Amino acid sequence: MQHFTQAEIGYIEDRYQDFLKVLKGKFDEGRLARIEKAFRFSNAAHDGIKRKSGEPFIIHPIAVAKIVAVDLGLGATSIVAALLHDVVEDTEYRLSDIENMFGERVARIVDGLTKLSGDFDARHALTLKKMLMTLSDDVRVILIKIADRLHNMRTLDSMLPHKKIKIAAETLFLYVPLAHRLGLYAIKNELEDLSFKHKHPDEYNQILLMLHNQEEKRNYLVNEFIRPIVEKLKNEGFDCAVTHRLKTCYSIWRKMQKKSVTFNEIYDILAIRIVVRSVPEISEKRQCFDVLSIVTDIYKPKPDRIRDWITTPKANGYESLHVTVMGPQGNWVEVQIRTDRMDDIAEHGFAAHYRYKDIRTFENELDPWIEQIRELLQSNDSDAFEFLDDFKLNLYSSEINVFTPKGDMISLPQGSTVIDLAYEIHTDLGNKCIGAKINLKLVPLSHVLQNGDQVEILTSENQVPKLDWLKFSNTAKARGKIKDAFKIEKAKHTEKGKQLIEEAFNHIKEPASANNIKKLVAHHNLNNRDQLYSEVGMGFIDLKDIKEIIGKKSENKLVKYWNITFWGGNKNTPEIAPTKKIDQKKPFLLKETQDDTSFSLAKCCNPIPGEPVVGYLSNEEHVIIHKVDCPEVAKLLTNQGENIIRAEWTKFKRQSYLTRLNLEGFDRLGIVHEVTTVISKGLNINMRSVKFDTHDGIFKGDLFLYIHNAEDLKSLISRLKNIKGIENVSRVENLNE
Numbered sequence: 001m002q003h004f005t006q007a008e009i010g011y012i013e014d015r016y017q018d019f020l021k022v023l024k025g026k027f028d029e030g031r032l033a034r035i036e037k038a039f040r041f042s043n044a045a046h047d048g049i050k051r052k053s054g055e056p057f058i059i060h061p062i063a064v065a066k067i068v069a070v071d072l073g074l075g076a077t078s079i080v081a082a083l084l085h086d087v088v089e090d091t092e093y094r095l096s097d098i099e100n101m102f103g104e105r106v107a108r109i110v111d112g113l114t115k116l117s118g119d120f121d122a123r124h125a126l127t128l129k130k131m132l133m134t135l136s137d138d139v140r141v142i143l144i145k146i147a148d149r150l151h152n153m154r155t156l157d158s159m160l161p162h163k164k165i166k167i168a169a170e171t172l173f174l175y176v177p178l179a180h181r182l183g184l185y186a187i188k189n190e191l192e193d194l195s196f197k198h199k200h201p202d203e204y205n206q207i208l209l210m211l212h213n214q215e216e217k218r219n220y221l222v223n224e225f226i227r228p229i230v231e232k233l234k235n236e237g238f239d240c241a242v243t244h245r246l247k248t249c250y251s252i253w254r255k256m257q258k259k260s261v262t263f264n265e266i267y268d269i270l271a272i273r274i275v276v277r278s279v280p281e282i283s284e285k286r287q288c289f290d291v292l293s294i295v296t297d298i299y300k301p302k303p304d305r306i307r308d309w310i311t312t313p314k315a316n317g318y319e320s321l322h323v324t325v326m327g328p329q330g331n332w333v334e335v336q337i338r339t340d341r342m343d344d345i346a347e348h349g350f351a352a353h354y355r356y357k358d359i360r361t362f363e364n365e366l367d368p369w370i371e372q373i374r375e376l377l378q379s380n381d382s383d384a385f386e387f388l389d390d391f392k393l394n395l396y397s398s399e400i401n402v403f404t405p406k407g408d409m410i411s412l413p414q415g416s417t418v419i420d421l422a423y424e425i426h427t428d429l430g431n432k433c434i435g436a437k438i439n440l441k442l443v444p445l446s447h448v449l450q451n452g453d454q455v456e457i458l459t460s461e462n463q464v465p466k467l468d469w470l471k472f473s474n475t476a477k478a479r480g481k482i483k484d485a486f487k488i489e490k491a492k493h494t495e496k497g498k499q500l501i502e503e504a505f506n507h508i509k510e511p512a513s514a515n516n517i518k519k520l521v522a523h524h525n526l527n528n529r530d531q532l533y534s535e536v537g538m539g540f541i542d543l544k545d546i547k548e549i550i551g552k553k554s555e556n557k558l559v560k561y562w563n564i565t566f567w568g569g570n571k572n573t574p575e576i577a578p579t580k581k582i583d584q585k586k587p588f589l590l591k592e593t594q595d596d597t598s599f600s601l602a603k604c605c606n607p608i609p610g611e612p613v614v615g616y617l618s619n620e621e622h623v624i625i626h627k628v629d630c631p632e633v634a635k636l637l638t639n640q641g642e643n644i645i646r647a648e649w650t651k652f653k654r655q656s657y658l659t660r661l662n663l664e665g666f667d668r669l670g671i672v673h674e675v676t677t678v679i680s681k682g683l684n685i686n687m688r689s690v691k692f693d694t695h696d697g698i699f700k701g702d703l704f705l706y707i708h709n710a711e712d713l714k715s716l717i718s719r720l721k722n723i724k725g726i727e728n729v730s731r732v733e734n735l736n737e
Contacts, residue, residue, distance in 0.1 A: 002048045004056060012043065012056055019066050023079075026069070031076035035065075038080040038102065045091040053158035060151060061086060067147035071187060073348045078140050081109040085144060088114045112141035113148070142178065149175045150187055153194040162646050165614065165628070168195040169637035183316035183349030192250040199628060200253070200612070207249045210263050218270060225327050226272060232294050239277040240291065244270050257629075260730030268324075271334040278339040285310050288321050288337045295335055299325035302332060310342075312401055315411055317345050400451040412449065415474045419445045422457045423478035430481055432459035446472040467538050494530060497537030504543040515621075516550045522618030523549045523603075587646040588615045588623055592655055599623040599647075601657070605630035605733045608659060609652035610710030617643040627733075649709075656706035658688065659713060660735050663701035665726040667694045672701075675726075678719050679705060685716060704735070 004012070016039055023032065042061055049057040065082040068074050080102055087093050088110060095114070099107035153171055156164055172195045179188035197204045222244045233240050247255075247269045255266055274295070276287050288310055305324035313319045321337040338346065399411050402421060412420060422445075423430030435444050437456040449455065465485040473479050486493075501520070505512040521532050524541055535541045590599060590609070598621065605627040607613050615623040616636055625647055626633045637644055663675065672692055679685050688704040707713045713731070720729045 004048060008056055012058055012062075015059055015062055016043075019062050019069075022066060022070055027076055034076055034102070035079055035083070038083040038106075041101065042083045042087055045087050045093055049090065051155070051158070053155060057086070057090070060155075063151045063154075064144065064147045067150055067187075068144055071150075071348070072143050072147060072184070074140065074143060077105055078109070078144060081106050081113070081140070082144050082147065084110050085113040085148065109141055109144065113144060139182075143182070143184075146175060146179055146182075146184065146187060150191060153191060156194070156198055162644070164198040165646075166637050166644060168198040169634045171195045172199075173634040173637070179349075181316055183314075183318055183345065185318075185349070186347045189248045189250075193248050196250040196253060203253055204249055207252055207263065211246065211249070211252075211269075221327070221329065221331070222270065222272070224329075225333060228298050229272075229274070229295060232298065233274075233291065236290075236294060238287075238291060238294075241275045241277075243273050243275070245273055246270050260728060267332045268334050271336055273336045273338075273343075275343045276337070276339045278341060284339045284341070287339065291337050292321050292323060295323065295325065295337070299327060299333075301325050305332075305334075310338075312409070312411075315399060316349060320346060400449060402449050402452070403454040405454065405456045407454075413475060416449050417445065417472050417474060418443060418447050418449065418455070418457070419469055419473050420475040420478045421449060421455055423473075423481050424475065425457065427481050429457055429459060430478060431465050431485065432461065432463045434458050434460045434463050445469065493537030494533040495537070497533035497535065500536050500543065501533065504546045508547045510547075510550060519550050519618050519622065520546070522616060522624055587648045590625065590647055590649045590652075592650070592652050599625055602626040602630065602632065603735075604632045606657070606659070606735055608657045608707055608710055608713060609649045611649075613647045613649070615645045615647040616640075617645060623647065652709050656686065656708050658735060659705050659707040660732040661701075661703045661705065661717070661720075662728075662730050662732055663699075663703065663720065663726060664728040665699055665723075667697050667699040668725050671699070671723065671725050674723050675701065675703075675720065678723065679703070679716065685712065 020032075023035070027035070039062070043058050046056070046058045046061075051057050051060060061083045064085065065079050068078050068082045072078075084098060084102065084106065088095055088098065095107055095111055098110050149171060152167070156167060159167065171191055176188055176191050176195070179185075179191060193204075226242050226244075230240075230242055233242070247266075252263065252266060252269065255261070256263065259265075274291055276284075276291060278284050278287060302324040305322070307320075307322035309318055309320045309322070319338060319342040322334060323337070324332050324334050327333040400414050400416065401409050401411050403409055404425075410421065410424060412424060416424075418436040419430060419433055421436075422433040433445060435442060435458045436447065437443070437458065438447070438449075438453050442458075465482050467482070467486060469482050470479060473482060501517070502512050505516065510516060517529050517532070521529060524532065524535070526532050526535065532541070536543065588599070590613075599615065600622070601607055602616075602624050607625055607627045607630075612628040613625050614628055614633060615625055616633075618624050623645070626636075633644070665671070672690075676687070676690065679687055685708075686706040688706065689702075690704075691702045693700050705716075707716070717729045717731070720726055
């Protein structure tokens with residue numbers, strides 16, 4: 001075994017000493033001795049082992065331990081576990097060695113972290129459940145795992161391009177929502193930006209440049225805005241720190257995509273934060289509202305943009321007052337008001353509670369959530385990724401508060417329906433629910449609840465759960481309970497689905513082969529054939545387009561049959577070239593005339609030539625092309641990452657692809673003619689259909705066009721935006737809405 005050089009040993013020691021400096025004054029000698037012992041043990045165990053970047057591996061555990069100590073504010077036990085977290089997985093030492101040297105608590109955390117090693121893909125189908133089991137036992141395991149992922153994301157540059165995309169997508173898909181749910185906003189923001197940087201490097205650098213170019217102007221506006229606030233607060237005797245924070249690059253990009261706006265059209269790029277150094281004699285809530293009063297005396301508030309997260313904190317413990325006010329130059333500015341304690345919790349999340357509450361008597365905000373996880377884990381579903389889809393519903397959505405007839409408040413994810421609330425209160429209430437009354441008005445099970453609704457659940461003894469409920473249930477608990485009610489029926493649905501699929505294949509005279517089944521699974525973005533059978537059996541999937549999905553094999557077979565039967569297999573007859581297996585190590589080139597291998601464009605995002613894309617191997621010979629930022633890609637990268645390959649367009653000039661655009665603006669005489677002229681003459685683009693609706697002087701247009709490539713689309717959108725009266729032009733990925 002190769003050992004480190006003296007230079008490498010010195011480098012490791014320097015990094016460790018830098019780490020020790022951040023611990024000064026935090027721990028007593030006994031705890032520092034435990035940390036020292038853990039480092040020396042881990043360093044010896046990893047002697048000679050290097051990361052892909054060529055750096056000694058021990059630098060990674062040191063960096064993770066630093067994040068655990070500084071960013072998460074955890075104690076010595078967590079720091080020791082962070083230093084040891086890769087020892088059992090990467091070296092010859094066993095868990096029993098860790099327990100003998102560092103005790104049962106550290107060993108239990110290291111065991112949890114070892115079980116979570118590897119990627120969240122099909123080869124580790126139960127990783128998620130293991131993680132959540134550990135979370136419900138000791139949340140420190142997940143906190144250290146998030147710190148581990150953060151350092152991996154910071155050092156992602158040494159990885160291969162396709163690995164970068166996979167790890168970045170996995171981070172956005174699971175770790176960002178977890179960090180959000182645990183209240184780790186600073187870490188969540190950094191993980192988002194790092195993922196964005198590696199998934200969309202061009203867009204990331206473009207936004208970074210625009211932020212840099214506007215820095216001087218922004219600083220002037222900030223100073224002009226906060227000056228009267230600082231003066232008034234000082235005069236009133238408040239001890240406050242007034243700062244500003246920028247929206248992250250990822251948040252800006254997401255808003256640009258979602259709202260179809262440019263960088264310059266986003267008004268809330270920065271927010272002002274006022275942190276009050278709280279006075280023990282006065283309640284924190286009162287101090288924050290006093291500051292709010294001062295701010296709104298100076299600047300007029302936007303009535304629908306006042307958020308009180310102090311009276312009703314978010315489920316992850318976040319407390320703050322948010323108000324959007326009209327600034328001095330006609331710009332809306334968000335102001336966040338909180339005490340120093342609230343600010344600490346907003347930055348460090350769950351861990352900060354330890355510093356402000358007696359954890360033995362404090363009923364933590366996360367307890368109800370962790371209890372929900374325990375309930376969900378009792379489900380014996382074999383498909384971990386179906387479980388993940390349901391679980392994620394409760395991770396990342398904004399929350400609403402609704403009230404029972406007696407006035408009890410219940411928090412639910414935004415978008416929750418009557419059936420979600422019924423199951424949240426009690427399983428029997430959900431099973432028997434037939435609807436609800438809101439403000440004396442009858443509403444159905446599928447009715448989406450609004451913040452502040454007072455809801456009376458209505459039941460009937462004759463009611464039984466129905467599979468259709470899954471279409472409008474939006475919480476993991478409700479979906480789990482509905483599925484539980486149908487577990488007995490699952491085998492019947494699977495058998496029925498299998499039979500329906502076989503009949504569909506017989507109808508189009510194609511075999512129900514493994515490859516053809518794989519194409520169906522991939523087309524519907526499912527995980528395996530059992531899930532396909534089950535979804536078909538329950539009626540969630542229609543098989544009417546099965547012939548189109550399984551592709552172009554029939555034509556080849558007919559040609560082959562014609563050659564053999566009528567030409568007698570003559571040697572001069574050109575043979576059908578055998579399909580080549582796709583080389584996953586090279587980028588898959590998308591050509592206008594694809595001879596050796598076939599590809600299809602995903603219907604969920606409808607990519608066009610020139611857009612950043614990735615390929616999904618539905619089998620060894622066929623690739624489904626998705627846009628890089630397609631939500632389905634995040635799911636596929638997480639559970640079938642080994643089937644995702646890089647894909648690159650070649651020049652596409654002859655073929656054109658159906659694309660949908662939405663237009664909005666002010667109606668005037670001749671505007672429709674101008675739009676159609678730009679489309680047909682300017683870029684020689686063909687139209688399939690054009691629909692315009694006008695109401696009270698406002699028009700909306702829905703255009704279906706045949707576009708050659710992304711460059712033509714960008715040019716067309718730019719020209720359409722220049723037409724007088726058009727306010728917004730946006731692309732709609734879903735062609736069927």
